Amino acid sequence: MTLRRTLTIAALLTPGLGLILVMVGSVFYIAVAQSFGYYNLSGESAFSLDHWRDVLGSKQFGRSLGYSAYIAIISALGSIAIAYPLAIWMRKPFRGSLVVGSLLKAPLFVPGLVAAFLFLNVIAYHGVLNQFLIWTGLTDAPIRFQNDRNGFGVIFLQLWKNMPLALLLLTGAVQGISDEVVDAARDLGAGPLARFRKVIAPLTVQAMQAALIIIFIGAAGDFAFQVTAGPTNVQSMAQYMVFLKTSFGRWNQAAVVGVSLMGLALVGALGLAGLARLTLRGLKW
Amino acid sequence: MASLAAKGISKVFEDGFQALTDIDLVVEPGEFVTLLGPSGCGKTTLLKTLAGFYDATTGRIEIGGTDVTAAPPEKRDTAMCFQSYALFPHLTVAENIDFGPRQAGVPKAERRARLESLLRQVDLEAHRDKLPNRLSGGQQQRVALARALAMRPAVVLFDEPLSNLDAKLREQVRREIRALQKEIGFTAIYVTHDQSEALAMSDRVVVMQGGRIDQVGRPEEIYARPETAFVADFIGAANLVPFEDLGGGRVKTPLGELRAAVPPAGNASFICWRPEDVELVEAGAASENVIRGVVRDRAYQGAHTELHVATGDADLGLQRLHVAGAAPAEGAEVAFRLGADQIRFVRSALA
Numbered sequence: 059m060t061l062r063r064t065l066t067i068a069a070l071l072t073p074g075l076g077l078i079l080v081m082v083g084s085v086f087y088i089a090v091a092q093s094f095g096y097y098n099l100s101g102e103s104a105f106s107l108d109h110w111r112d113v114l115g116s117k118q119f120g121r122s123l124g125y126s127a128y129i130a131i132i133s134a135l136g137s138i139a140i141a142y143p144l145a146i147w148m149r150k151p152f153r154g155s156l157v158v159g160s161l162l163k164a165p166l167f168v169p170g171l172v173a174a175f176l177f178l179n180v181i182a183y184h185g186v187l188n189q190f191l192i193w194t195g196l197t198d199a200p201i202r203f204q205n206d207r208n209g210f211g212v213i214f215l216q217l218w219k220n221m222p223l224a225l226l227l228l229t230g231a232v233q234g235i236s237d238e239v240v241d242a243a244r245d246l247g248a249g250p251l252a253r254f255r256k257v258i259a260p261l262t263v264q265a266m267q268a269a270l271i272i273i274f275i276g277a278a279g280d281f282a283f284q285v286t287a288g289p290t291n292v293q294s295m296a297q298y299m300v301f302l303k304t305s306f307g308r309w310n311q312a313a314v315v316g317v318s319l320m321g322l323a324l325v326g327a328l329g330l331a332g333l334a335r336l337t338l339r340g341l342k343w
Numbered sequence: 344m345a346s347l348a349a350k351g352i353s354k355v356f357e358d359g360f361q362a363l364t365d366i367d368l369v370v371e372p373g374e375f376v377t378l379l380g381p382s383g384c385g386k387t388t389l390l391k392t393l394a395g396f397y398d399a400t401t402g403r404i405e406i407g408g409t410d411v412t413a414a415p416p417e418k419r420d421t422a423m424c425f426q427s428y429a430l431f432p433h434l435t436v437a438e439n440i441d442f443g444p445r446q447a448g449v450p451k452a453e454r455r456a457r458l459e460s461l462l463r464q465v466d467l468e469a470h471r472d473k474l475p476n477r478l479s480g481g482q483q484q485r486v487a488l489a490r491a492l493a494m495r496p497a498v499v500l501f502d503e504p505l506s507n508l509d510a511k512l513r514e515q516v517r518r519e520i521r522a523l524q525k526e527i528g529f530t531a532i533y534v535t536h537d538q539s540e541a542l543a544m545s546d547r548v549v550v551m552q553g554g555r556i557d558q559v560g561r562p563e564e565i566y567a568r569p570e571t572a573f574v575a576d577f578i579g580a581a582n583l584v585p586f587e588d589l590g591g592g593r594v595k596t597p598l599g600e601l602r603a604a605v606p607p608a609g610n611a612s613f614i615c616w617r618p619e620d621v622e623l624v625e626a627g628a629a630s631e632n633v634i635r636g637v638v639r640d641r642a643y644q645g646a647h648t649e650l651h652v653a654t655g656d657a658d659l660g661l662q663r664l665h666v667a668g669a670a671p672a673e674g675a676e677v678a679f680r681l682g683a684d685q686i687r688f689v690r691s692a693l694a
């Protein structure tokens with residue numbers, strides 16, 4: 059190909075590809091550059107590893123990273139674990155399956171923050187859940203559920219919000235498997251568990267990976283659920299990033315956390331997807 | 344002990360449709376039985392009921408002497424060859440074949456031996472590591488067969504396994520299946536709606552209609568001595584004519600008075616004769632069982648010529664004749680004779 063031709067093609071691609079590269083690339087570039095001391099809003103802009111050293115050295119950062127990874131992994135795996143049986147159950151249409159399917163997907167339409175507030179209302183000290191527990195006599199006094207230290211509230215919200223997404227992806231994939239293939243496995247002696255392990259899971263692994271990746275990345279970057287329902291003794295990465303900026307005006311350190319969060323998203327998502335494939339290969343038999 | 348015995352099977356679907364009525368079927372070890380019937384007559388339903396995918400509404404199924412009426416498919420000693428092959432798309436040929444034995448916990452050495460011998464028998468050794476979508480239709484069909492046989496099932500169930508193959512390949516795979524069945528000696532129930540396939544392959548043919556069994560018999564029996572008008576018409580071609588019994592084998596028909604070697608049974612309502620069973624005679628010949636008519640239509644078929652002949656009775660429709668050698672022209676008057684022993688009596692349907 060001549061240079062001229064190459065340039066023509068590049069020029070033709072610019073409106074689409076160029077725009078994407080500029081929009082996505084610039085954000086990424088600024089974050090990375092800022093984490094290394096450029097675009098400094100409160101001092102001299104120059105290359106420096108100080109911000110990385112400061113942030114990586116802080117105990118709070120380590121806790122944030124671990125916490126966000128924990129929430130993201132549990133949310134991704136949990137959503138899959140709940141969505142799979144539902145997807146298999148709804149593989150063939152039955153009376154009312156359309157209604158059930160729609161209801162299960164309803165959380166997709168509820169903004170996360172609204173859901174979080176609803177959830178807080180339910181589990182509040184004088185909320186419905188506590189009143190119910192006292193009414194049944196299971197407890198004498200209200201229990202404090204809000205902002206629990208294990209992040210169960212956040213995980214619950216993540217599952218509530220993300221399971222429908224996993225269900226959407228998995229239902230499509232599971233329905234794509236022909237009845238006769240599943241019947242053949244049955245006929246060859248495979249019970250429900252073996253059918254899942256050896257036929258359904260391997261044939262839907264791509265949808266499973268997609269769901270894992272999307273949910274992991276979303277949950278790792280969570281801000282809203284964490285602020286409303288999360289533990290108060292640890293911050294999520296996003297929360298920590300905002301905290302560094304707003305409380306101390308440390309833009310460069312916030313950028314370090316931001317870049318780390320992107321790293322976590324990438325590594326974690328690829329890790330989970332790879333794990334899914336490896337596990338299946340191991341489980342093939 | 345029979346390989347498979349089904350007694351009084353009926354199947355009513357959830358929507359209230361009765362697909363099977365009172366099916367009795369016994370299949371002996373090593374036997375090759377075909378279920379033959381028109382589309383929608385319940386062949387697949389019966390096969391799936393035997394395999395356990397459908398629960399029989401009434402009746403009892405035994406496989407190898409054990410009652411399996413309530414057992415799920417994975418607990419029944421049957422293996423099915425599906426019309427769509429239903430191979431596992433993510434497993435290689437060898438893994439597909441090995442699926443069942445592995446699932447059943449067959450020891451490794453035994454499994455390997457089965458795999459190797461099956462790969463050789465279905466001539467797929469060169470393709471053992473390919474995924475199914477890399478195989479031709481005939482090869483996929485053979486993988487499906489090998490996968491079923493690897494289970495060493497008491498009964499192999501085939502649901503129109505050749506219908507996705509072209510005519511030539513169908514012929515070839517059909518012969519391969521039959522040869523393999525003779526070599527290994529498995530018991531087979533084979534669904535088809537192709538009557539020539541049924542006649543060519545089977546030890547016994549089960550002719551079904553509307554969810555019932557019309558007749559069971561060896562291919563020769565079914566062809567030579569159909570019991571119902573439906574069987575006579577469905578297997579090969581037949582001329583069916585209503586009659587009145589005059590006693591002593593003599594009957595009155597719209598074709599005139601005829602004499603049959605064997606008198607009709609009480610419930611018979613038609614005489615039946617095959618197009619190839621007639622003999623053309625001189626127009627003026629005065630003899631027993633001679634019928635006269637006019638050729639309305641003539642189709643040369645190579646080995647014979649098919650004539651459609653109008654006889655005196657307008658309501659009866661045209662009679663089909665197969666004539667070898669020189670055949671009369673369209674519009675010609677013909678006379679033909681039916682041998683007394685070629686006239687058979689059939690019921691209108693299952694009484």
Ligand SMILES: Nc1ncnc2c1ncn2[C@@H]1O[C@H](COP(=O)(O)OP(=O)(O)OP(=O)(O)O)[C@@H](O)[C@H]1O
Pocket residue numbers: 356357358360362380381382383384385386387388389536
């Ligand atoms: N799940 C079902 N619910 C209700 N009716 C059914 C069901 N499955 C099959 N049927 C009906 O039962 C009858 C027999 O169907 P079946 O599939 O056994 O026919 P078949 O003999 O295999 O026909 P073909 O040669 O076309 O495959 C048909 O009328 C069909 O509509």
Ligand SMILES: [Mg+2]
Pocket residue numbers: 386387388
């Ligand atoms: Mg069928």
